[in-house]
Amino acid sequence: MLAGGNVRARSGPPSSAPGPISTVNNSCAREAHTRKRHRKEKSVTHLHTHDEISFAQLGVREEIVRALAEQGIENAFAIQELTLPLALAGGDLIGQARTGMGKTFAFGVPLLHRLTAEGEPPLDGTPRALVVVPTRELCLQVFNDLTGAAKHLKAGQDRGRALSVVSIYGGRPYEPQIESLQKGADVVVGTPGRLLDLAQQGHLRLGGLSVLVLDEADEMLDLGFLPDIERILRQTPATRQSMLFSATMPDPIITLARTFMNQPTHIRAEGVQGAATHDTTEQFVYRAHALDKVETVARILQADGRGATMIFTRTKRTAQKVADELAERGFKVGAVHGDLGQIAREKALKAFRAGDVDVLVATDVAARGIDIDDITHVINYQIPEDEQAYVHRIGRTGRAGKTGIAITLVDWDELDRWSMINTALKLECPDPTETYSNSPHLYTELGIPAGVGGRIGAARKRPDPKGSTRISSTDSKSDRPSRNRSRRRTRGGQGSDGRNGTPSTTTTSATSAHPKHSDGAAEFEGSTPAEGGSGRPRRRRRRGPRKAAGAGATSD
Numbered sequence: 001m002l003a004g005g006n007v008r009a010r011s012g013p014p015s016s017a018p019g020p021i022s023t024v025n026n027s028c029a030r031e032a033h034t035r036k037r038h039r040k041e042k043s044v045t046h047l048h049t050h051d052e053i054s055f056a057q058l059g060v061r062e063e064i065v066r067a068l069a070e071q072g073i074e075n076a077f078a079i080q081e082l083t084l085p086l087a088l089a090g091g092d093l094i095g096q097a098r099t100g101m102g103k104t105f106a107f108g109v110p111l112l113h114r115l116t117a118e119g120e121p122p123l124d125g126t127p128r129a130l131v132v133v134p135t136r137e138l139c140l141q142v143f144n145d146l147t148g149a150a151k152h153l154k155a156g157q158d159r160g161r162a163l164s165v166v167s168i169y170g171g172r173p174y175e176p177q178i179e180s181l182q183k184g185a186d187v188v189v190g191t192p193g194r195l196l197d198l199a200q201q202g203h204l205r206l207g208g209l210s211v212l213v214l215d216e217a218d219e220m221l222d223l224g225f226l227p228d229i230e231r232i233l234r235q236t237p238a239t240r241q242s243m244l245f246s247a248t249m250p251d252p253i254i255t256l257a258r259t260f261m262n263q264p265t266h267i268r269a270e271g272v273q274g275a276a277t278h279d280t281t282e283q284f285v286y287r288a289h290a291l292d293k294v295e296t297v298a299r300i301l302q303a304d305g306r307g308a309t310m311i312f313t314r315t316k317r318t319a320q321k322v323a324d325e326l327a328e329r330g331f332k333v334g335a336v337h338g339d340l341g342q343i344a345r346e347k348a349l350k351a352f353r354a355g356d357v358d359v360l361v362a363t364d365v366a367a368r369g370i371d372i373d374d375i376t377h378v379i380n381y382q383i384p385e386d387e388q389a390y391v392h393r394i395g396r397t398g399r400a401g402k403t404g405i406a407i408t409l410v411d412w413d414e415l416d417r418w419s420m421i422n423t424a425l426k427l428e429c430p431d432p433t434e435t436y437s438n439s440p441h442l443y444t445e446l447g448i449p450a451g452v453g454g455r456i457g458a459a460r461k462r463p464d465p466k467g468s469t470r471i472s473s474t475d476s477k478s479d480r481p482s483r484n485r486s487r488r489r490t491r492g493g494q495g496s497d498g499r500n501g502t503p504s505t506t507t508t509s510a511t512s513a514h515p516k517h518s519d520g521a522a523e524f525e526g527s528t529p530a531e532g533g534s535g536r537p538r539r540r541r542r543r544g545p546r547k548a549a550g551a552g553a554t555s556d
Contacts, residue, residue, distance in 0.1 A: 058076060061117075078097070079097040079101050083107070083110070086267070087241075090114065093265045095245040101269055125185065128209060129187045129209065131213040132192060134215075134219040136171055136191060143165060167188075193225075199232065206232070207235070210241065211243070212240050218388065230256070242261045282404070283427070287411075294325045298453075298454040306377055307377070308376060312378070314364070315363070322361050361381075377407065378405070385417070387425050390425070
């Protein structure tokens, strides 16, 4: 049953409005700012009276606490604070929190603690914990987080080897992943399709699992992975501990929890009437024309204080088009979408995390896989399909207590979809302001310096995907030797023009001769004299052995 328990924590102010919305109605904007001021007043007492709790105080193993401290992580967020006591005790639970609230360590820390706790069977390389995630990007993110937290943990009969975390996802060859499983994998993080493939092939053994985690379950539902999840769950032992984490809880996820979980405790790390979006994220919505969106985005990217920025589109083609146009305008931009290979996507994300590019254009498939605390702006170039996707998009900024700005550009043909999102999230902004790239209120509200244009420098060249070098026909002739087209054709030392040892400059090809007939005559093709009575034979290039042509047919 699902009614195993219900715990709530107030990690945010108790208000349904996520932040100020810039709209066509000035009174709407003033009311939004008033709501924000009231939220701050209501949340002051709660934020100051809540004492932060460290992972050490929650009873986490010293090795894990030390590894997290090396990353600058010492205190637990609300979802982690509520989850850890129940998860460490081995109970099933459902963790529900908004994007960016720390759900990865909410299940990762107790998972690693339980696997290495005293009294647990020794880790022998057979998978003991499985974390299922919806996207490749999120798989890599969770893998890196768990690897960092487990860096000091030991496994094996004599605790002589490091605890092994393995990532399994599509878009990469099977062989390295199979080899990793054969070497030994204590914790496996993977996407449903590849996990199911390897399990059916016998490379991934799920019978020894003691902990199972479904992360971002609502996204797996949206991507159609629910049947694969159910097939994976049927291969796991019934005595396992199950944890399910999600930002939203649609009905099919509730049904899944009732079927495969044993009286889970439902933990909500939010206020009773908490907003779906972060209160630290300031939202602006503008009605923009499709032909002016790139110019508008180019000027938004020059706003004061703008740091790492994510731009979301609905289609892969639009994502690549926007990335190319911004690169032409001089911005350091990367792209992540389904038309790119896995290696290219990983390179783009790595460059974004490292700061080599500060603008990333992505489709919704990447919204769940990027966990960077320093993203200052999120731009919805095209509005998402529903309110849940909107929440996850703008959740990329304003994370871990930091502030952020979310900007949504609504085209005229998107007003109906925006009205649905506005109503569902109670944003009270049904009619966004009509805005162009040169609108004064755009500069004022977003802090764009006066006088900036849509270009910041020379176009940035995109690297050749194959790394090949092409030689243009306009290359300097001095770089290559001149070609000598004079040819010398001889047979037995006799030149084609009848002169011994002299190269022929007027004849560029010789005809081929047929073998002699039985009467001894040698028949030459094309030996008819040319028009004008020159008596010269007509020559043409033929395949086969070459032979100089005479002035006419030979005599018997």
